[in-house]
Amino acid sequence: MKYKLYGVVAEFTEAREVVEAAKRAYAQGYRRMDAYTPFPVEDLAEALGNKWTRVPLIVFTGGVVGAVGGYFMEWYSMAVDYPINVGGRPFNSWPAYIPITFELMVLCASIAAIVGMLVLNRLPRPHHPVFNVPEFERASTDRFFLCIEARDPKFDPAATRQFLQSLHPSSVKEVAE
Amino acid sequence: MTESIQSAPVSDKSCPVSPLGYPSSLIAPGETYESVTETIGSIVLTKKPPPSWLVGFGLSFALLMMLFAAIAWLLYKGVGIWGINIPVAWGFAIVNFVWWIGIGHAGTFISAILLLLHQKWRTSINRFTEAMTLFAVACAGLFPLLHLGRPWVFFWLLPYPDTMGLWPQFRSPLVWDVFAVSTYFTVSLIFWYVGLIPDLATLRDRAKTRAKQITYGVLAMGWRGSARHWQRHQMAYLLLAGLATPLVLSVHSVVSFDFSVAMLPGWHSTIFPPYFVAGAIYSGFAMVLNLLIPVRKLYHLESVITLRHMNNAANVMLVTGMMVAYGYIMEAFMAWYSGDIFEQSMMANRMLGPYGWVFWLLMLFNVLVPQALWSRRVRTNLVALFLVALSVNVGMWVERFVIVVTSLHRDFVPSSWGMYYPTVWDLATLFGSVGLFLTLLFLFARFLPMISMSEVRELVAESQENKA
Numbered sequence: 001m002k003y004k005l006y007g008v009v010a011e012f013t014e015a016r017e018v019v020e021a022a023k024r025a026y027a028q029g030y031r032r033m034d035a036y037t038p039f040p041v042e043d044l045a046e047a048l049g050n051k052w053t054r055v056p057l058i059v060f061t062g063g064v065v066g067a068v069g070g071y072f073m074e075w076y077s078m079a080v081d082y083p084i085n086v087g088g089r090p091f092n093s094w095p096a097y098i099p100i101t102f103e104l105m106v107l108c109a110s111i112a113a114i115v116g117m118l119v120l121n122r123l124p125r126p127h128h129p130v131f132n133v134p135e136f137e138r139a140s141t142d143r144f145f146l147c148i149e150a151r152d153p154k155f156d157p158a159a160t161r162q163f164l165q166s167l168h169p170s171s172v173k174e175v176a177e
Numbered sequence: 178m179t180e181s182i183q184s185a186p187v188s189d190k191s192c193p194v195s196p197l198g199y200p201s202s203l204i205a206p207g208e209t210y211e212s213v214t215e216t217i218g219s220i221v222l223t224k225k226p227p228p229s230w231l232v233g234f235g236l237s238f239a240l241l242m243m244l245f246a247a248i249a250w251l252l253y254k255g256v257g258i259w260g261i262n263i264p265v266a267w268g269f270a271i272v273n274f275v276w277w278i279g280i281g282h283a284g285t286f287i288s289a290i291l292l293l294l295h296q297k298w299r300t301s302i303n304r305f306t307e308a309m310t311l312f313a314v315a316c317a318g319l320f321p322l323l324h325l326g327r328p329w330v331f332f333w334l335l336p337y338p339d340t341m342g343l344w345p346q347f348r349s350p351l352v353w354d355v356f357a358v359s360t361y362f363t364v365s366l367i368f369w370y371v372g373l374i375p376d377l378a379t380l381r382d383r384a385k386t387r388a389k390q391i392t393y394g395v396l397a398m399g400w401r402g403s404a405r406h407w408q409r410h411q412m413a414y415l416l417l418a419g420l421a422t423p424l425v426l427s428v429h430s431v432v433s434f435d436f437s438v439a440m441l442p443g444w445h446s447t448i449f450p451p452y453f454v455a456g457a458i459y460s461g462f463a464m465v466l467n468l469l470i471p472v473r474k475l476y477h478l479e480s481v482i483t484l485r486h487m488n489n490a491a492n493v494m495l496v497t498g499m500m501v502a503y504g505y506i507m508e509a510f511m512a513w514y515s516g517d518i519f520e521q522s523m524m525a526n527r528m529l530g531p532y533g534w535v536f537w538l539l540m541l542f543n544v545l546v547p548q549a550l551w552s553r554r555v556r557t558n559l560v561a562l563f564l565v566a567l568s569v570n571v572g573m574w575v576e577r578f579v580i581v582v583t584s585l586h587r588d589f590v591p592s593s594w595g596m597y598y599p600t601v602w603d604l605a606t607l608f609g610s611v612g613l614f615l616t617l618l619f620l621f622a623r624f625l626p627m628i629s630m631s632e633v634r635e636l637v638a639e640s641q642e643n644k645a
Binding site: 037041056077097109125130 | 209210211214294305336342343344347348350352353354356357360363364367368371375379381382383394395398399400401402404405406407408409410411412413416417420421422424427431434509565631632635638
């Protein structure tokens with residue numbers, strides 16, 4: 001059967017093996033690759049060359065928008081659009097506006113956190129080539145995978161396969177696009 | 178395939194103990210990634226529900242139907258079917274609201290605060306308690322809405338450019354409440370769902386029927402466990418925990434402002450916010466124990482929910498219980514020390530007036546009985562622990578009754594004094610809301626993993642590393 005190659009994937013049974021493999025692959029010059037694990041493995045993303053994420057920046061922006069927007073809404077409605085004089089108290093009675101300002105900050109930051117995380121991860125994405133590998137079913141239980149993708153400039157079907165074999169995985173498979 | 182836990186029951190007697198005799202393990206020895214995933218996942222995927230599930234679900238569902246009947250009658254007749262009137266206009270609806278929202282606090286406390294404090298024991302109970310939070314907040318939200326009198330115009334509480342040209346009064350604690358509770362529900366839901374995504378992917382991969390594969394697959398949104406995804410997922414999860422931590426403290430503080438901003442003896446007090454928050458965590462942990470003890474037994478989860486979890490939860494209950502007891506003492510002391518005649522007569526009336534017996538019941542349930550938790554034998558005896566937790570749950574409900582009713586029924590002018598008695602519809606709504614809560618929990622236990630499988634796998638990885 002002829003198919004377009006997405007990459008080559010190696011299967012490991014231990015978390016530290018896949019971290020080690022990722023480091024070796026990075027040292028070999030591979031960049032377009034990803035690891036798949038059933039739980040978050042420390043240092044793995046860093047070993048693949050992903051040092052930091054933009055999630056905190058997005059969450060911070062969400063929080064600022066929520067807080068400023070919340071206070072503005074209260075100030076505008078209570079002091080500008082429909083001021084009500086309650087015993088001569090100031091229209092911009094800021095201490096009374098703090099609870100809702102705070103709640104809206106948390107609300108907007110949280111929505112930014114989930115939306116930002118999903119968008120950066122390009123999810124939802126129901127299908128992905130790695131799902132074509134039958135063994136990948138266990139990636140969400142007890143197997144750890146390292147996939148070097150065909151779009152990597154250093155990728156060569158035979159050499160990459162041989163390189164992955166040298167890392168002593170339990171199996172190496174080709175991934176169809 | 179490794180042996181699953183159902184075929185190898187773990188007894189609590191075999192739970193390892195620390196040198197001081199406290200239960201020490203978070204997970205039974207010899208567990209593997211596959212075995213913990215199978216233990217938790219199989220409840221949802223392969224098994225028929227146990228007969229006790231059907232019985233429990235049936236009873237809860239019957240109570241839920243009672244709630245619907247009570248609400249239908251309420252919408253038809255109006256809030257007059259409840260025992261509320263002037264001077265006690267708040268009654269059961271607000272008592273139940275504060276009680277439920279308090280119960281909801283343990284979930285976020287366990288998920289967020291204990292995550293930030295690196296308390297590993299939260300791992301096998303956080304998912305369940307987050308679900309408990311969501312359902313408790315859903316029950317809580319029901320009561321103020323029904324109490325509005327015309328619930329169908331509830332959206333007048335929200336700021337939107339309406340044709341009347343009016344805005345909600347943002348200086349009012351009741352409007353703060355709308356924002357606090359709806360934010361709390363939304364953020365809890367987001368936090369819960371973000372944690373669920375990897376587990377939904379596990380269920381998708383392990384499901385045998387097409388319908389389940391598609392359902393869990395859609396919910397998992399194509400999660401594939403990519404290391405880059407995990408990195409962002411973990412960061413988002415950590416930040417959500419950081420956001421939820423002040424949120425959980427703010428929600429019950431705002432609820433307490435509903436009382437303490439009012440110029441009423443017994444309500445107008447600066448101790449209310451911290452005292453309410455401690456009480457919320459107290460009752461939340463009591464509910465956690467009341468639910469987890471039977472669930473653990475029913476689903477044979479002894480290998481992942483160990484006696485150490487029970488012991489720790491009991492310790493949190495003991496500490497927050499002492500804070501609540503301190504609150505009671507300070508309330509009485511400040512009433513006397515203020516020299517304010519209205520405060521003093523309120524406190525005398527609370528202890529010795531027509532509702533005095535309720536106050537002393539509160540002391541029994543909330544202060545006296547929980548002292549049993551000083552004993553390690555009580556903390557690790559599941560029957561005793563269950564009974565103490567039940568006492569606290571009832572006690573916290575009674576506390577809110579005392580706060581709401583004794584302050585309202587006798588205010589400044591004796592001519593406006595009165596009594597409050599609940600009607601059968603009050604009781605039907607309260608027990609009906611318990612039915613709603615339990616129905617949702619039973620459905621959750623049937624269709625979603627009660628314990629975070631990916632986090633328990635992390636624990637397995639750690640315990641293997643420790644051994645190596």
